Amino acid sequence: MKIAVDFDGTLVEHKYPEIGRDIPFAMQTLRQLQSDGHLLILFSVREGDLLNEAVDYCRSKGVEFYAVNASSPDDIPSSRRTTRKIDADVFIDDHNLGGLPDWGVIYQMIKSGRPLQPYRGIEDDADSRRQRKGGFLSRLFG
Numbered sequence: 001m002k003i004a005v006d007f008d009g010t011l012v013e014h015k016y017p018e019i020g021r022d023i024p025f026a027m028q029t030l031r032q033l034q035s036d037g038h039l040l041i042l043f044s045v046r047e048g049d050l051l052n053e054a055v056d057y058c059r060s061k062g063v064e065f066y067a068v069n070a071s072s073p074d075d076i077p078s079s080r081r082t083t084r085k086i087d088a089d090v091f092i093d094d095h096n097l098g099g100l101p102d103w104g105v106i107y108q109m110i111k112s113g114r115p116l117q118p119y120r121g122i123e124d125d126a127d128s129r130r131q132r133k134g135g136f137l138s139r140l141f142g
């Protein structure tokens with residue numbers, strides 16, 4: 001899967017043009033997605049030196065991008081195309097509608113193979129527990 005990921009506010013706290021502190025589990029999740037075989041694309045408003053700093057920072061954390069502000073390594077950078085839209089299967093951005101989920105949730109959504117479905121992990125777990133044991137009240141009074 002091609003996964004486009006934003007930098008400021010998504011991988012690190014938003015301190016642009018500085019690099020903020022890591023958002024918990026962001027880099028670990030990207031390393032795991034990378035070793036699961038996904039292609040990571042950095043998709044950022046950063047350009048030039050500021051963009052290179054972000055790429056170098058991620059590299060220092062063990063994260064290598066397949067492409068940067070482009071759909072593939074051979075692609076023309078989005079800043080020089082008529083459209084800046086990147087070809088990716090999913091986008092991870094702190095400006096997502098609904099905000100940025102925790103990185104653990106992001107990982108589970110991608111790992112499920114249904115990354116565009118709302119994550120219902122906790123509810124699904126609760127449903128299956130209820131089916132196994134009956135509801136709380138039936139266990140209490142049943």
Ligand SMILES: [Mg+2]
Pocket residue numbers: 006007008009010093094095
């Ligand atoms: Mg952002």
